[in-house]
Amino acid sequence: MSGIAGRDIAIVAFVELPPVSRDTEREEVELVQPVVSEALARAGLERRDVGFVCSGSCDYLLGRPFSFVAALDGVAPWPPILESHVEMDGAWALYEAWVRLLCGDVDTALVYAYGKSSLGDLPRVLAQQLDPYTLAPLGVDADAIAGLQARALCDAGRATERDVAKVAEGRRVSDGAAAVVLAAGATAERLAKRPAWIRGIDHRIEPHQLGARDLTRSSSTRLAAEHAGAFARRPDVAFLHAGFPHEEIILRDALAIDDAVTRVPSPRADPMIVAGLTRIGHAAATVLDGGADRALAHATSGPCLQQNLVCVLDASREATS
Amino acid sequence: MDDGFEAPYRLEYTYRRSTGAVIGRFLGALRDGRLEGVRTAGGRVLSPPLEYDPESGEDVGAPVDVGPGGVVTTWTWVAAPRPDHPVARPFAWALVRLDGADTAMLHAVDVGGEPGGIRTGLRVRARWRAERTGTIRDLECFVPHDGATPIDVARPTTEVSGPVALLPSPVRLDYTIIAGRHLRTYLSGLAKKRIVGGRCPRCRKVYLPPRGACPTCGVPADHEVEVRDTGTITTFCIIRIPFDAAPFPPPYAAVAVLLDGADMPIFHLVRGIPPEEVRMGMRVRATWVPDAELAPTLASIRWFEPSGEADLPYESIEAHL
Numbered sequence: 001m002s003g004i005a006g007r008d009i010a011i012v013a014f015v016e017l018p019p020v021s022r023d024t025e026r027e028e029v030e031l032v033q034p035v036v037s038e039a040l041a042r043a044g045l046e047r048r049d050v051g052f053v054c055s056g057s058c059d060y061l062l063g064r065p066f067s068f069v070a071a072l073d074g075v076a077p078w079p080p081i082l083e084s085h086v087e088m089d090g091a092w093a094l095y096e097a098w099v100r101l102l103c104g105d106v107d108t109a110l111v112y113a114y115g116k117s118s119l120g121d122l123p124r125v126l127a128q129q130l131d132p133y134t135l136a137p138l139g140v141d142a143d144a145i146a147g148l149q150a151r152a153l154c155d156a157g158r159a160t161e162r163d164v165a166k167v168a169e170g171r172r173v174s175d176g177a178a179a180v181v182l183a184a185g186a187t188a189e190r191l192a193k194r195p196a197w198i199r200g201i202d203h204r205i206e207p208h209q210l211g212a213r214d215l216t217r218s219s220s221t222r223l224a225a226e227h228a229g230a231f232a233r234r235p236d237v238a239f240l241h242a243g244f245p246h247e248e249i250i251l252r253d254a255l256a257i258d259d260a261v262t263r264v265p266s267p268r269a270d271p272m273i274v275a276g277l278t279r280i281g282h283a284a285a286t287v288l289d290g291g292a293d294r295a296l297a298h299a300t301s302g303p304c305l306q307q308n309l310v311c312v313l314d315a316s317r318e319a320t321s
Numbered sequence: 322m323d324d325g326f327e328a329p330y331r332l333e334y335t336y337r338r339s340t341g342a343v344i345g346r347f348l349g350a351l352r353d354g355r356l357e358g359v360r361t362a363g364g365r366v367l368s369p370p371l372e373y374d375p376e377s378g379e380d381v382g383a384p385v386d387v388g389p390g391g392v393v394t395t396w397t398w399v400a401a402p403r404p405d406h407p408v409a410r411p412f413a414w415a416l417v418r419l420d421g422a423d424t425a426m427l428h429a430v431d432v433g434g435e436p437g438g439i440r441t442g443l444r445v446r447a448r449w450r451a452e453r454t455g456t457i458r459d460l461e462c463f464v465p466h467d468g469a470t471p472i473d474v475a476r477p478t479t480e481v482s483g484p485v486a487l488l489p490s491p492v493r494l495d496y497t498i499i500a501g502r503h504l505r506t507y508l509s510g511l512a513k514k515r516i517v518g519g520r521c522p523r524c525r526k527v528y529l530p531p532r533g534a535c536p537t538c539g540v541p542a543d544h545e546v547e548v549r550d551t552g553t554i555t556t557f558c559i560i561r562i563p564f565d566a567a568p569f570p571p572p573y574a575a576v577a578v579l580l581d582g583a584d585m586p587i588f589h590l591v592r593g594i595p596p597e598e599v600r601m602g603m604r605v606r607a608t609w610v611p612d613a614e615l616a617p618t619l620a621s622i623r624w625f626e627p628s629g630e631a632d633l634p635y636e637s638i639e640a641h642l
Binding site: 024025026027029030032033036037047060062063064072073074075076077078079119120121124125128132133134135136137138139140144145147148149150151152155167168206207209210211212215 | 327330332338340344347348367369371375394395396397398399403405406407414415416417418424425426427428429441456457458488490492494495496497498499501502503504532533534535536537538539540541
């Protein structure tokens with residue numbers, strides 16, 4: 001699935017900050033400014049050359065309303081720039097930037113995300129995305145809900161008690177930031193020797209009532225993968241966004257990833273809101289540096305893999321399958 | 322933790338949410354001590370109800386009674402309940418498929434505090450609160466039930482019946498906020514009667530406090546520069562209405578002061594002059610607290626007072642408004 005009017009769009013640069021468990025030195029703008037500067041430098045672009053900027057962040061992580069506005073200084077928004085924001089993982093900001101580039105009036109886009117979870121109680125912050133009528137009043141938090149999914153998978157014989165126990169250990173909170181530069185057509189070929197062409201990208205969501213879903217399957221991942229063309233050809237490498245081991249089992253099944261595909265495990269420190277964008281960034285980087293010809297990236301959001309995005313990247317601009 | 326640059330911070334929203342016809346009816350039934358679901362066009366019964374059929378996206382149909390018994394379809398153990406949880410002793414969160422429903426409800430199961438008491442497939446029944454107000458917490462929790470004994474049906478405890486239109490939905494989240502290195506530089510200076518700004522290395526502007534990025538240049542504006550405690554009022558506002566946190570009985574003037582050596586004004590108060598005589602371009606000087614009271618806060622400057630110098634012309638402040 002390429003763009004409208006045959007407009008091909010590629011990732012030409014990716015940078016992330018090494019995540020730290022608790023960053024007491026940097027506020028949001030200080031997380032964003034270095035990755036933005038470095039990503040643009042790698043792409044050979046000046047700030048003024050960027051056609052569109054889109055960011056992903058979440059005010060609830062920092063407890064600060066309009067946190068994303070404070071971070072904007074890092075991209076030098078004065079004089080005014082063409083800019084947008086999603087209150088989501090940066091993977092969805094990248095999706096918006098991809099759609100924006102399809103419009104054809106701009107040729108480059110900068111996407112960044114930052115997450116600073118160390119200031120609050122992450123499982124309780126994540127509970128804010130639960131149904132406010134039937135779930136939030138119970139005081140149930142995100143890790144407990146992950147435990148329900150792990151148990152269901154264990155009951156189905158597809159996970160072990162060890163996988164269930166992993167959930168009880170809780171998630172590793174970390175702070176971080178990442179940036180990606182996108183470019184269209186000939187511009188991408190000018191900015192990178194080996195652009196990572198987005199051959200397909202799609203995202204899908206499941207009902208917010210957990211009990212209305214089959215928690216042992218990820219139908220939204222499967223559907224997004226079909227629409228992104230992920231099954232047209234086996235990728236060389238796959239970067240999956242899983243908060244817990246049992247989530248990776250469900251994702252591998254949904255994406256039909258077998259042992260012939262190099263799987264890159266989720267890192268120990270995986271900053272919320274940034275993690276999904278880094279999967280796409282790392283997948284692109286393996287294509288950019290010649291490590292793979294075709295890479296698959298996945299990002300997730302919401303309780304128990306509620307919403308999923310799949311992106312297929314390829315060194316070849318033309319369809320080869 | 323307490324070096325003066327970290328502080329507890331509570332984010333609180335006193336939301337009330339409108340429920341809509343489907344959820345409002347479900348909550349009203351809970352207040353009556355009854356469990357309901359809704360039937361979809363395809364014949365499935367959803368409980369808790371959704372406003373739409375997740376299979377088709379169509380509206381859902383008639384309400385149907387479900388429960389009061391059900392079966393655990395998955396669970397996770399809570400060894401250390403929090404005060405806001407439905408059960409005070411260790412309990413399980415579980416998805417419970419109520420008799421007559423095709424989907425499951427997330428709630429607590431009280432098995433007497435022993436993890437051995439919970440398992441997938443366990444038969445349970447609802448335990449109701451005596452006082453019910455139309456929330457999911459009217460259902461106190463589920464408890465094991467052998468299936469043989471009849472289940473008590475709760476009696477309404479209020480005169481009120483019918484749908485619940487508004488649901489209290491407060492948000493309360495606790496954070497530890499940090500100053501970060503730039504604000505720390507600024508605040509530390511104030512404790513020593515110094516006002517430290519940050520210069521942008523490109524455009525040479527001096528920001529107060531120093532900042533992680535110059536919004537025009539996108540590079541850190543943190544080359545430390547000490548500015549003077551004299552300055553010019555760029556704009557002002559006269560407060561005439563009393564409020565709880567007001568520093569003085571009204572009327573008094575809040576001002577933006579462009580300190581000598583800075584390019585960004587700071588916000589403060591002016592005293593020593595009737596508020597009606599405060600004007601743009603007026604020269605002022607900081608009045609500091611006694612040395613023994615100096616602290617890392619802008620309150621180390623008690624207020625500004627007229628310095629007696631001649632006003633500056635509008636042109637000299639125009640670029641700093």
